[in-house]
Amino acid sequence: xxxxxSMTVNGVTxxxxxxxxxxxxxxxREGLGLTGTHIGCDTSQCGACTIIMNGKAVKSCTVLAVQAxxxxxxxxxxxAKDGQLHPxxxxxxxxxxxxxxxxxPGMIMSAYxxxxxxxxxxxxxxxxxxxxxxxxxxxxxxxxxxxxxxxxKMASAPAGDD
Amino acid sequence: xxxxxLFGASIKRREDPRLMTGRANFTDDVRxxxxxxxxxxxxxxxxxxIVSIDTSAAKAMPGVVAVYTGADxxxxxxxxxxxxxxxxxxxxxxEYRAVATDRVRxxxxxxxxxxxxDRYLAQDAADKIEVEYDVxxxxxxxxxxxxxxxxxxxxxxxNNIAFHWELGGGDIDAAFADADVTISKRIVNQRLIPxxxxxxxxxxxxxxxxxxxxxxxxxxxxxxxxxxIALTTSTPESQVRIIxxxxxxxxxxxxxxxxxxxxxxxxxxxLGRPVRWQEDRxxxxxxxxxxxxxxxxxxxxxxxxxxxxxxRVKTYASxxxxxxxxxxxxxxxxxxxxxxxxxxxxNFHADVYGVLxxxxxxxxxxxAGRPEATYLLERAMDLVARELKMDPVAVRSKxxxxxxxxxxxxxxGLLYDSGNYQGALAKALEVIDYAGFRAxxxxxxxxxxxxxxxxxxxxxxxxxxxxxxAGAMGFQGGLWESAIVRFHPTGKxxxxxxxxxxxxxHKTTFAQVVADELGVPFEDVDIVHGDTxxxxxxxxxxxxxxxxxxxxxxxxxxxxxxxxxxTIAAHLMEVGVDDVTFDSGTFYVTGAPDKVKTIQEVxxxxxxxxxxxxxxxxxxxxxxxxxPSNNVYPFGTHxxxxxxxxxxxxxxxxRYVAIDDVGYxxxxxxxxxxxHGGITQGLAQAVYESAVYDEAGxxxxxxxxxxAIPKAAMxxxxxxxxxxxxxxxxxxxxxxxxxxxxxxxTPAVANAILDALAPYGVDHIDMPLTPQKIWRLIxxxxx
Numbered sequence: 001x002x003x004x005x006s007m008t009v010n011g012v013t014x015x016x017x018x019x020x021x022x023x024x025x026x027x028x029r030e031g032l033g034l035t036g037t038h039i040g041c042d043t044s045q046c047g048a049c050t051i052i053m054n055g056k057a058v059k060s061c062t063v064l065a066v067q068a069x070x071x072x073x074x075x076x077x078x079x080a081k082d083g084q085l086h087p088x089x090x091x092x093x094x095x096x097x098x099x100x101x102x103x104x105p106g107m108i109m110s111a112y113x114x115x116x117x118x119x120x121x122x123x124x125x126x127x128x129x130x131x132x133x134x135x136x137x138x139x140x141x142x143x144x145x146x147x148x149x150x151x152x153k154m155a156s157a158p159a160g161d162d
Numbered sequence: 163x164x165x166x167x168l169f170g171a172s173i174k175r176r177e178d179p180r181l182m183t184g185r186a187n188f189t190d191d192v193r194x195x196x197x198x199x200x201x202x203x204x205x206x207x208x209x210x211x212i213v214s215i216d217t218s219a220a221k222a223m224p225g226v227v228a229v230y231t232g233a234d235x236x237x238x239x240x241x242x243x244x245x246x247x248x249x250x251x252x253x254x255x256x257e258y259r260a261v262a263t264d265r266v267r268x269x270x271x272x273x274x275x276x277x278x279x280d281r282y283l284a285q286d287a288a289d290k291i292e293v294e295y296d297v298x299x300x301x302x303x304x305x306x307x308x309x310x311x312x313x314x315x316x317x318x319x320x321n322n323i324a325f326h327w328e329l330g331g332g333d334i335d336a337a338f339a340d341a342d343v344t345i346s347k348r349i350v351n352q353r354l355i356p357x358x359x360x361x362x363x364x365x366x367x368x369x370x371x372x373x374x375x376x377x378x379x380x381x382x383x384x385x386x387x388x389x390x391i392a393l394t395t396s397t398p399e400s401q402v403r404i405i406x407x408x409x410x411x412x413x414x415x416x417x418x419x420x421x422x423x424x425x426x427x428x429x430x431x432x433l434g435r436p437v438r439w440q441e442d443r444x445x446x447x448x449x450x451x452x453x454x455x456x457x458x459x460x461x462x463x464x465x466x467x468x469x470x471x472x473x474r475v476k477t478y479a480s481x482x483x484x485x486x487x488x489x490x491x492x493x494x495x496x497x498x499x500x501x502x503x504x505x506x507x508x509n510f511h512a513d514v515y516g517v518l519x520x521x522x523x524x525x526x527x528x529x530a531g532r533p534e535a536t537y538l539l540e541r542a543m544d545l546v547a548r549e550l551k552m553d554p555v556a557v558r559s560k561x562x563x564x565x566x567x568x569x570x571x572x573x574x575g576l577l578y579d580s581g582n583y584q585g586a587l588a589k590a591l592e593v594i595d596y597a598g599f600r601a602x603x604x605x606x607x608x609x610x611x612x613x614x615x616x617x618x619x620x621x622x623x624x625x626x627x628x629x630x631x632a633g634a635m636g637f638q639g640g641l642w643e644s645a646i647v648r649f650h651p652t653g654k655x656x657x658x659x660x661x662x663x664x665x666x667x668h669k670t671t672f673a674q675v676v677a678d679e680l681g682v683p684f685e686d687v688d689i690v691h692g693d694t695x696x697x698x699x700x701x702x703x704x705x706x707x708x709x710x711x712x713x714x715x716x717x718x719x720x721x722x723x724x725x726x727x728x729t730i731a732a733h734l735m736e737v738g739v740d741d742v743t744f745d746s747g748t749f750y751v752t753g754a755p756d757k758v759k760t761i762q763e764v765x766x767x768x769x770x771x772x773x774x775x776x777x778x779x780x781x782x783x784x785x786x787x788x789x790p791s792n793n794v795y796p797f798g799t800h801x802x803x804x805x806x807x808x809x810x811x812x813x814x815x816x817r818y819v820a821i822d823d824v825g826y827x828x829x830x831x832x833x834x835x836x837x838h839g840g841i842t843q844g845l846a847q848a849v850y851e852s853a854v855y856d857e858a859g860x861x862x863x864x865x866x867x868x869x870a871i872p873k874a875a876m877x878x879x880x881x882x883x884x885x886x887x888x889x890x891x892x893x894x895x896x897x898x899x900x901x902x903x904x905x906x907x908t909p910a911v912a913n914a915i916l917d918a919l920a921p922y923g924v925d926h927i928d929m930p931l932t933p934q935k936i937w938r939l940i941x942x943x944x945x
Contacts, residue, residue: 039190041442042865096174096831099835099836100359100664101665141880143874
């Protein structure tokens with residue numbers, strides 16, 4: 001039986017009907033058509049589906065769409081504003097933080113969550129913060145540098161554009 | 163205006179903005195009108211007869227479009243193909259059907275297929291299919307599988323030996339007869355699971371009107387897929403279109419043509435509706451090919467001065483339950499040819515059994531055969547050093563091919579193109595401060611701390627060529643690459659390449675090269691790959707070949723374009739062709755500085771074609787198929803420093819230094835990224851990853867909860883640097899960079915841990931070197 005849900009996704013209110021069992025990640029990808037959020041596993045290990053829900057990073061494969069009723073959600077599609085890349089995206093570009101790009105949306109969301117909590121994380125803190133996001137291409141070194149780059153950029157020009 | 167030379171510049175990747183903003187187009191992102199979802203019911207048993215299948219309940223479910231068994235599809239699909247027919251090996255290719263008909267041979271073998279209006283419904287219906295199995299004994303140990311009385315997978319493959327192959331050079335028996343010391347060691351190179359972050363998927367669409375079959379598929383080689391899909395689905399190759407879109411990592415496991423996409427194609431043709439299929443991770447673990455999985459008896463012959471005179475291996479390679487597309491080539495040619503490595507070892511012999519076992523098929527995984535050879539050889543160097551009480555660096559120095567001897571013919575008959583192996587080793591020793599480390603290690607040992615250092619002085623072979631060699635090795639394809647370089651009338655350039663990036667950044671690197679060659683702005687060069695309707699022919703991306711073969715093809719096509727443009731420019735400027743020079747996008751006339759034509763002006767003139775030279779056709783483009791005369795041979799030295807905690811067995815990485823030589827480098831930032839990722843996968847084999855099966859053939863490490871892909875906090879900071887020895891083989895002087903890290907790092911890490919454990923007298927532990935294994939060893943030694 002379908003349930004009505006309403007959620008704010010990237011600043012836009014989206015009302016839909018979903019099955020109770022529908023995972024939030026499936027709702028985002030299939031129902032809302034936002035395919036930037038990826039699915040990399042079925043055990044909540046890989047973090048490819050990480051989104052920001054009510055201000056915190058969550059793995060959208062571990063949330064039912066009905067649980068997100070009323071939530072404020074940001075997906076990777078909502079991070080760049082007015083054609084301007086977010087400093088984290090700039091950092092990933094500058095420091096070659098991605099290769100195939102499949103883990104990248106989730107990785108960036110986790111980095112966003114970290115930098116909200118900790119504006120100048122150490123290397124160890126960055127590695128710990130992205131421990132729930134698997135990347136098979138980079139060996140993480142350039143991802144660490146990307147997040148450091150973003151932290152520096154955000155510190156030098158505090159952004160109010162989240 | 164002079165154009166800045168882009169070769170050698172760390173240009174930011176033009177791929178990235180799309181990928182970072184959610185605008186990528188991976189296979190599972192494809193949406194088509196009327197699209198159905200496919201779910202595959204898979205065998206829970208490693209070996210069983212199918213007694214009966216009842217699909218009636220599934221078929222009756224709302225939203226279910228169709229249900230098929232193997233019997234239903236038997237006429238739609240030829241067997242899943244194997245395309246590496248290794249000669250002189252008594253090779254038998256057992257018949258492997260995309261959907262099993264009477265027998266399943268590995269957990270994950272397809273038994274039935276459901277197509278429904280969405281994925282949830284398809285999965286629900288698959289769960290309603292009743293299959294009765296008669297379970298048979300299984301075998302997953304490839305050595306045991308060859309013994310009389312072992313379970314037999316196929317009636318026509320006695321003792322499960324799909325092939326038996328030998329390769330040798332020199333006089334191996336004499337080497338052992340004349341040796342001062344010999345070493346014999348049983349060494350296991352464990353099975354690994356590639357696990358690209360994007361699982362495999364396919365969307366198949368058939369147009370009954372035109373007869374065109376379009377397949378979006380996660381592949382490293384769209385044209386190979388086109389050929390094999392055409393052959394297996396009885397569709398004319400001219401009517402098969404493969405679109406790779408964005409591919410989320412491959413590492414070799416997206417080379418093969420698999421049952422999954424074949425089934426999707428067959429059903430799309432039957433239904434006339436698009437069929438979408440995407441593995442979940444659990445399916446990926448059991449149906450996408452694995453790598454490595456060798457059991458080897460290694461024998462080494464050496465002289466007292468450290469000269470290694472012979473390497474002999476007897477290897478049992480697990481091929482899994484069938485022979486995958488390139489499977490037989492991996493533990494044969496790609497492995498044994500590199501057993502002499504970077505050393506002047508004159509005698510070697512490889513005796514390889516390719517064995518069928520009740521588990522997932524093996525095929526290329528990053529390095530594919532070369533990591534297996536390099537691991538044995540670099541372990542051998544340390545074993546010889548231990549035996550002769552020599553420094554492992556001294557043993558390596560003693561045996562490395564001297565810098566002045568290139569091109570060098572190895573004992574396996576390969577012509578190593580160029581090298582300075584000692585140069586890379588010397589640089590690594592300097593960066594790591596080797597003497598300083600040994601002093602620190604001695605002090606640490608006095609304090610009861612276990613520090614260790616491990617070396618890997620490697621050479622690898624990549625950019626495999628020429629095609630004639632492929633033929634001699636039984637590979638059913640060429641090893642050339644194609645390129646089309648096309649000017650548009652506006653001066654913009656489109657380049658079509660048959661290689662297919664799945665994270666390597668071809669759209670950036672190739673555009674750098676082309677911008678230099680044509681003297682046009684980087685922004686004006688567009689690179690197209692991954693769509694067989696756009697790119698007529700190609701062989702794909704694997705074996706670190708894309709730049710060395712595909713890039714070199716593009717350079718040659720670019721130069722052909724410039725030559726045609728020179729002819730047209732000379733005509734337009736009313737001078738002889740020999741009087742026209744080309745520099746950075748402009749044609750100049752010798753002795754007439756006011757006469758110039760830009761290549762963009764010539765491009766426009768070539769398409770207007772109002773005033774062409776006699777016999778010159780309109781348009782400005784060139785096609786070139788490049789078939790290199792030889793392979794390329796990257797090399798280097800990797801050094802790892804570890805500290806082992808003797809109370810817990812935990813390994814802490816203190817330093818990791820990689821000095822690689824991949825020839826000239828187009829984009830250093832991208833090469834660094836390749837090296838980091840490569841090291842990570844090789845390091846992970848040494849200490850983290852292993853595919854573990856139980857005796858019944860169940861994969862115990864069948865999820866990301868159980869299979870240890872490294873996380874960010876599990877890795878050291880990599881200190882990466884290079885030497886540059888150009889390859890004489892191709893026009894750019896480049897080698898390959900995709901696999902060096904993986905090939906080099908596994909033995910560097912293992913050697914470091916075993917060096918740390920030297921006080922306990924242990925000289926080998928099979929990988930992965932987990933804390934538990936190390937702890938047990940330390941505590942067993944204590945008694």
